[in-house]
Amino acid sequence: MHMNKKLLQTLIENKDFKQIKNNINNMNIPDVAELIEELDNTYSLLIFRLLNKITAARVFSYISRANQKKFLLLVNEKELKKLTDELFLDDKVDLVEEMPANLVKKILKTSDEKERKLINQFLKYPKDSAGSLMTIEFIDLKKELTAAMSLERIKKLGYNKETIYTSYVITNTRVLEGIIELKDLVLEDSNEKIENIMSKNVIYVNTHDDQEYVASIFKKYDLLSIPVVDNEKRLVGIITIDDIMDVVELENTEDIHRMAAIEPSHTNYLDENIFILAKRRIIWLLVLMISATFTGLILSRYEEALESVVALTFFIPMLMDTGGNAGSQASTLIIRSITLEEIQFKDIFKVILKELGVSSIVGIILAILNFLRIYFIQGYSIKISLIVTMTLMLTVMLAKIVGGILPLIAKKAKLDPAIMASPLVTTIVDTFSLIVYFRIATLILKI
Amino acid sequence: MHMNKKLLQTLIENKDFKQIKNNINNMNIPDVAELIEELDNTYSLLIFRLLNKITAARVFSYISRANQKKFLLLVNEKELKKLTDELFLDDKVDLVEEMPANLVKKILKTSDEKERKLINQFLKYPKDSAGSLMTIEFIDLKKELTAAMSLERIKKLGYNKETIYTSYVITNTRVLEGIIELKDLVLEDSNEKIENIMSKNVIYVNTHDDQEYVASIFKKYDLLSIPVVDNEKRLVGIITIDDIMDVVELENTEDIHRMAAIEPSHTNYLDENIFILAKRRIIWLLVLMISATFTGLILSRYEEALESVVALTFFIPMLMDTGGNAGSQASTLIIRSITLEEIQFKDIFKVILKELGVSSIVGIILAILNFLRIYFIQGYSIKISLIVTMTLMLTVMLAKIVGGILPLIAKKAKLDPAIMASPLVTTIVDTFSLIVYFRIATLILKI
Incomplete structure (x- = not known):
């Protein structure tokens, strides 16, 4: 199912870069990450340079913090940009929070003014809050659109979004009005207005809600994602289930540590x-x-x-x-x-x-x-x-x-x-x- | 966000059934379930009878085992059929496993021959195995289809499936060949053949794999669902993330119990x-x-x-x-x-x-x-x-x-x-x- 480390080393020794490139860009991202983590620095950088831009960013977000740091110190400025450009904003914020100052400077240099502002705003959300967990990559629609027009918009926006299975219907002042599932857009008559097919019964959380509460809402309603709103009910981001899975494990770890009379910590x-x-x-x-x-x-x-x-x-x-x-x-x-x-x-x-x-x-x-x-x-x-x-x-x-x-x-x-x-x-x-x-x-x- | 219990009781006293019906059929399923569990038997049965067929079945799958049992004993045969007809097969199997013999007989009577056979087959999978966790409601496609034809098939099959976000591409002998995400079907050119857009790098599990292993695969690859195959790699079912969330909590409970020197149990x-x-x-x-x-x-x-x-x-x-x-x-x-x-x-x-x-x-x-x-x-x-x-x-x-x-x-x-x-x-x-x-x-x- 995934490429053997030995095979890869043979390919590297034979300098068969074309074969390597072909192979690793078609593997599952977590497997590539695992491979890269197992290789030593020279090899891993070599392999990394053969990845296309989007794969490189995704692989990067899967490797451990310690290795991310090593990587960022090894690559040149252009490669750093290649890496961080394609990261989702929430991952970039996490990176900025945990990397040493010299690297943070380098990372922020690759961001434009608007993104730097957003990162700063994110850093202000309390740790463990919905705000610090959310991503701003989501699809917003207006209720006047038809199903077909919405699908067009999703196609246009789609490729870079962390999840496109749910779209969020908002007013002109960005207040959350409803949600609509991709499956409903696909299944409904394409001329139907969003207004008539969206669900108005939206379950949402506030940026300041605790992540444990957010996880309990996910479990209660079997959600794949949830919208996050500010105090005026304006949509500011969404939280997806993969981040909630991590929260559930962290909360369980905390409980287990507390029961054994240890101050909990998230560090390995x-x-x-x-x-x-x-x-x-x-x-x-x-x-x-x-x-x-x-x-x-x-x-x-x-x-x-x-x-x-x-x-x-x-x-x-x-x-x-x-x-x-x-x-x-x-x-x-x-x-x-x-x-x-x-x-x-x-x-x-x-x-x-x-x-x-x-x-x-x-x-x-x-x-x-x-x-x-x-x-x-x-x-x-x-x-x-x-x-x-x-x-x-x-x-x-x-x-x-x-x-x-x-x-x-x-x-x-x-x-x-x-x-x-x-x-x-x-x-x-x-x-x-x-x-x-x-x-x-x-x-x-x-x- | 959800209907107040007092308001509901007032509506019941006023016999305003139209208003009640209108309200509860538009509420979120877990909230209806919570309401019904809080009411006494007479009221809850009354409310339950006002739910439409699909909502009734979904609400039923959300209430506690003890209340499910009470409910099944209260309803008549026709209502029992209404309830169990719309249940997903995996939920029905769980029900058969845990209800007393007299109820099991009643439940099986509402199933046709084919479904009874399937239920029996499911009951043979070891507890805690992928087989006992999977559902058979999934979308299978052939690689010769185009994106547009696939969407047509999804529309036709779609409504009753537990997840339609991923379709599974199989050969004539049902061997798993690839997977394709709904988002790719929507985003790709509609004349493109499935063969060319499907991912062949499929992550799957075997019916006999342990649920803890399945959960670890979900976490590693950030999956929303995973195909389950038999020893000949024929597709027999899928497991969805909501069931995995439950597995993660159960496994954590087991670990916590063991650390405190208690034999773990899944019972409340x-x-x-x-x-x-x-x-x-x-x-x-x-x-x-x-x-x-x-x-x-x-x-x-x-x-x-x-x-x-x-x-x-x-x-x-x-x-x-x-x-x-x-x-x-x-x-x-x-x-x-x-x-x-x-x-x-x-x-x-x-x-x-x-x-x-x-x-x-x-x-x-x-x-x-x-x-x-x-x-x-x-x-x-x-x-x-x-x-x-x-x-x-x-x-x-x-x-x-x-x-x-x-x-x-x-x-x-x-x-x-x-x-x-x-x-x-x-x-x-x-x-x-x-x-x-x-x-x-x-x-x-x-x-």
């Missing part, structure tokens, strides 16, 4: 320097130590009990680990369900009931198995065995209920459930399990 | 019964207790040390919690990077170096802050303070390195990194931190 792990990686982790490690202070205090309060029955110490790690795991199972399930909008705050009593049921089952099974292990296999006294298993069961039950409700409360308080739940669940469960442990112990052992 | 939390929820959690809680056995054993080996210096006990939870958190930060970052294909096994030395750097920074900061707290604020002896902080630092370093490399090793061994890493990291870090703690303690305290 291997590209990030160790000081930034350390900074992203240290904050939450420190916060999570708050719980450690509590457990230390509780243990020192029960110093006498610990001195007289050292065996009590042996089960502390097991009790705390199991409580922690049981709690994070519940909180992870609930946090994910909140993200997917399957659970809301009003379901809190259903969640409590469910977790009560689940934790009873899980707690009883774990308690029985542990009793068997501690009493029969390890040979501890019946009293110690009872203390440990009773604590285990209560800890699991509390951990699951607290793990289930805290994310919902965090959400209700407009805090991020993934950030807030984890440290609080740990602190509450750790503290509770130790207090219960020693209460039961002092009661049964009469110490 | 609130819809799942407590025994299944318990089963999904108990297995890993039991596995994770293996580490608890080790820690118990180590602690009992150092019974004497614990007896003579009880204060050593107070810091055990803090050391183990911090080690656990530090390890899961590293393993989560690496697991996610593996999923996103940013890191491979060959990067293992880079990861070790990075984690060594990060953990040194994090370890030193945590150790210093803890020394200040333990020695100056809590007033423990210099020896105890040193033992605890040295152990803390070594634990954090080991946790991060083990957390960083274990997922890569799991991946290399073709095991799921998310499943394997977490219990192993905990076991190794817990065991190691206690051994180090008591080695240092016995050395410094000479006990």
Whole structure:
């Protein structure tokens, strides 16, 4: 399906440029990008120079940031223009945002005045907003046109647009009035006026809407693209589904990082320097130590009990680990369900009931198995065995209920459930399990 | 943008059915579905009966499984046919798979012989395979046609297809030869033969490919749809991006569940019964207790040390919690990077170096802050303070390195990194931190 790297190297060694050129300009863009990234600088530049203008720009937008930078430093001014001329505006803005100053200057030099203005305007949209995600390459129509006239306009504008499947109908002051799908233009009578076939029920977002919200709208309505308007409902751009796919992955990465108590970041792990990686982790490690202070205090309060029955110490790690795991199972399930909008705050009593049921089952099974292990296999006294298993069961039950409700409360308080739940669940469960442990112990052992 | 529920109820009370009908048939399908789900059974059936045939079927495919079931039990046979007739085949197959037997019988009764055969064939594809995800509603063309003739055929076939933006060019034996985008058909000279404008570089998948692989192909090539072929490369269906968006969310949910040591499931939390929820959690809680056995054993080996210096006990939870958190930060970052294909096994030395750097920074900061707290604020002896902080630092370093490399090793061994890493990291870090703690303690305290 795609050209072999070895074959390509043979062709390069044989200086069979015609064959190479013929091959690579007919390959799929992401495959060419992959090939170019695998070759060393000399070869990749050579290959790159054989690509036609449009393919070159598209391949460029597919290679990694690090390689883009290397490339832009290698090429001459004319080639730089060839590259950036055909880039979509949103890709160019991303490039300007992330390249070093000397390269930015070079890139902006290849743009005309009008484009430079647009780039500056784009740079002002907040990161993660619809405005920073949109492209301005779209097809606008007037409602007075016929289907045939619209198709003519699309043909005229068409080739360079990121998507031509949807056209946007606007007034003279650029206010969004309706949308029309290419398929409807093709399927309808060619003399029909746009006005009569467009959909007036337009789903749109504002430039300042958050990208997570935009993604949820895409999912709800199964969209391929969405118009972006300003505060006067004037059409300023569109967002296409390929960018939304990336947003969905990024948001999922953020959620996963937050659940593991790491400050989320969009940078590739291997590209990030160790000081930034350390900074992203240290904050939450420190916060999570708050719980450690509590457990230390509780243990020192029960110093006498610990001195007289050292065996009590042996089960502390097991009790705390199991409580922690049981709690994070519940909180992870609930946090994910909140993200997917399957659970809301009003379901809190259903969640409590469910977790009560689940934790009873899980707690009883774990308690029985542990009793068997501690009493029969390890040979501890019946009293110690009872203390440990009773604590285990209560800890699991509390951990699951607290793990289930805290994310919902965090959400209700407009805090991020993934950030807030984890440290609080740990602190509450750790503290509770130790207090219960020693209460039961002092009661049964009469110490 | 959409009709208010209260307004609708007023209209229902006033029996203004004409107004209701007019309104709901012009609303966006997902909004109608949302409205119907919020109303009680009598009202929702009433509203549903006012929808025209195609809208009714589309609305139906948007409501939740639980409500679909309720609906199918409420409607009469004729209405059931109205509903299921217009469903896409893939949606109908999903319905047959998940509804109770009595309803399945009813649904199959509304299908003709040919469709029943197709449904049975679909049911044989493995769950999570491309075959079970595809739809058979697509446009096939022959390469001898012209652009104009193709557009005619699309017009004729078009209305009921899930996507008409891409047509598939096949031979007389249905072998896939090429694809052509609707936009190219529109933009090209209408007398041009398909043969000359189609792309022969077709990206396709096999019916038995896993849906996760299909999703990765969509992302790599920014596709809106992909053809699915059998082992003879005959075209049997297509997969569209809306279904892939759902796959991406499901796969992310699975990963998140696995990282929290829960057996993944696709069922909504609130819809799942407590025994299944318990089963999904108990297995890993039991596995994770293996580490608890080790820690118990180590602690009992150092019974004497614990007896003579009880204060050593107070810091055990803090050391183990911090080690656990530090390890899961590293393993989560690496697991996610593996999923996103940013890191491979060959990067293992880079990861070790990075984690060594990060953990040194994090370890030193945590150790210093803890020394200040333990020695100056809590007033423990210099020896105890040193033992605890040295152990803390070594634990954090080991946790991060083990957390960083274990997922890569799991991946290399073709095991799921998310499943394997977490219990192993905990076991190794817990065991190691206690051994180090008591080695240092016995050395410094000479006990």
